[in-house]
Amino acid sequence: MLNIVSSVLSYPFTQFAFAFVCLALALSGKLSLIAARVVLLVAGALASSALRQAAQNFHLSTKLEITLHLLTWIIIALLFKWINPRPKATLARTDPEQLIPLKEAAATFYGKSRVSGHLGAYVAESWGEKHARFGGKSADDQVLSMNAYAIIRKAPIYGKRSPSNQFEFIDKEIREHLEGLVFQEGMTRARCNLSECQGTFVELSIKKKDLDRLIDNMQKEARK
Helix, strand or coil: CHHHHHHHCCCHHHHHHHHHHHHHHHHCCCCCHHHHHHHHHHHHHHHHHHHHHHHHHCCCCHHHHHHHHHHHHHHHHHHHHHCCCCCCCEECCCCHHHEEEHHHHHHHHHHHHHHCCCHHHHHHHHHHHHHHCCCCCCHHHHHHHHHHHHHHHHCCCEEEECCCCCEEECCHHHHHCHHHEEEECCCCEEEECCCCCCEEEEEEEEEHHHHHHHHHHHHHHHHC
């Protein structure tokens, strides 16, 4: 089987065809950003290999071959930077009454972790006191922000993509790019500045059952 695949890919035309398929897949918006960029690099490698063989078959000059290679990778580099598969909005399939505001959830999680003697509570307090001295948020806001980030890393959150009035599930890829999330107005809003998730989410919330699960796991850690 591998011999057949290798034989098929040995023809420049086939390599160009596969390169265009990879290019179309990378630009389709159906892949995550990382996967799309990997596929884009594969497309570039296939196109470059096809150009090398075509240059040999048609006796192209070295200068022309180098120029074509450069153009290929310039195009790949531009697409690599431009490509932006945006996560699709997914309406929250839950009763809004089952959602808890993220700020309230952060306060509950912090309170439970403090009562349980979990190290995270004291780390958050130390962080809050230290950074409050430099101005900006109060120590309490710093503590809540740190607990909110802990929640976001481990559980799905929901919000309304302004100006929408519908709760959406906020994609995991966005939650993982925490450096792109800027909390505003007491964690009721979050602005994402990354190219994958530009926009503002309001009324950030978490399901009660997910918060209960996080608290249960945290209390188990505290008992160890």
